[in-house]
Amino acid sequence: MSSRIALLAAVSVLATAGAARAADIALEQPVAVEAVKEGWIVTLKATGTYAPKFEGTKKYGFSGFPGISIRRPGQPWKFGAPDDGFGFAVIDTPWLQIGPVARIRSERDSSDARKFRHMDDIEWGVEPGAFVEVYPLEVLRIRGELRHGVWGSDGFVGNISADYIQRIDKFTVSFGPRTEIGDSDFTNTYFGVSRREASFYGGRIRAYKADGGVKSVGVAGAVTYDWTDNWATTAFGAYNHLTGDAGKSPVAKQLGTKNSYTVGLGLAYSFGVNW
Template sequence: MRRSLPLVVSAAVVAFAAQAHAADMALEEPAVAVAPIDVWVATIKGTGFYQPRFEGSKEYSFSGAPGLSIRRADEPYKIGSPDDGIDIALINTPSIQFGPTARIRSERDSSKVSRFRGMDDIDYGIEPGAFLEYYPSEFIRLRGEARYGLWGSEGFSGTLAADGIFIHDRLTFLIGPRLELGDNKFTNTYFGVSGREAARVGVSSYKADGGVKSVGAAASATYQLTDAWSVTTFGRYDRLTGDAGKSPVAKTLGTRNAFTVGLGVGYSFAWDGFKF
């Protein structure tokens, strides 16, 4: 499936969002009739992406990703970005949301990219974990994810994101910086080069340590077509940094830069299927 941006951009985006006119940005949620506490609302999303075949690759391909959020009808609507993990908010208040999350990381099939032939393949990774969102104001969203990879890296990784939220009528626009991290095992899985691989592809062997893997920025625009249906466009830029950026995977075989564009559709519905 799947140059550093100064952190000043983050501060500028957040400051601008906080000073926006409240009259044009009243935070609204898709209309759902007032319902008793045992009624739930689910939002199912599907997004198609055009992005690198895998991290470091110069070649691009199409992929898709599902999305799901579930909340009680009396809880606040959760604004999300297409690059969020799949999650369910077990704690859902106007200022804090917390719960389990998961991501699917694309495989590395080296046979599909000529420069990478001879590198070991890497399986798809399923990364379960937890997320925390904090809203210091209704126009700023801060999100963190901590995950552990299964099958792919079998290491820990994380994502930090900040978004300014701009709302006008049925249009919601999010924009802000992104930062991704990984431990030694995670980073070396995707950006290390063993002696055997080095001999096959003609680069130096390399051991990658953990730390900040990439920095970048993302933006999305969601338009609420009806109370149930919405459509979202998405764009993101990432630049590999730290040991990942210094790796022959990025510097010689591929590239440090990655661009992603996406288009998605969401559907929300209410039901009283949970009985406790």
């Protein structure tokens, strides 16, 4: 358990490009963002979601997680969707961003859903990788992520998304499609059924090996309101549909569902630091 916690903490620190300085941030006196001329602008985030306990199940629950981002004063505003992986740009131009990214995938605890009680548990997934963002138009962002599991699964997984973005006074509105792709190792980890697992269901489900491909498609949208230069609130929602071998799996067709929804609310506080 301690090694798992340490690994999750390390990935979060590296992926957010600045969490290692969190202790220093707490010592700084907050100042209005527009008044910051040098140093850094730090944004601390807290997000709560209502979503499936794990992918494929019909059981929903609440969860929360923190976040952090850091930018230089004067850097142009850049859009970030609530369902982006944690990352930062090492190549940062008005139309192109490239950098490292990471995601943490929910564990599958078979005790959370009655129909899954004979399925193996799956540990929390840790997926580091890289992302690319392009802006073919000022109001259109296309983002791709490619990651490899180092905990939970050991396969490759990728996300492709597009967002139409509009800023209207203090509101920022975004909406667009989502696709997730996984290789055989990734897809079979979460949607495969072993002979041993199938044997507990008395013939109601069969053993199943899931191959790679397009795992899911969906849409996501968000609305952010800037209350002040320091405080902002984001409400968001998403719909996801399992497809390919994931959608054909007994995990989705008999034990759970192909369709899922996520809603959430986030709060962000930005302030300046001089270091």
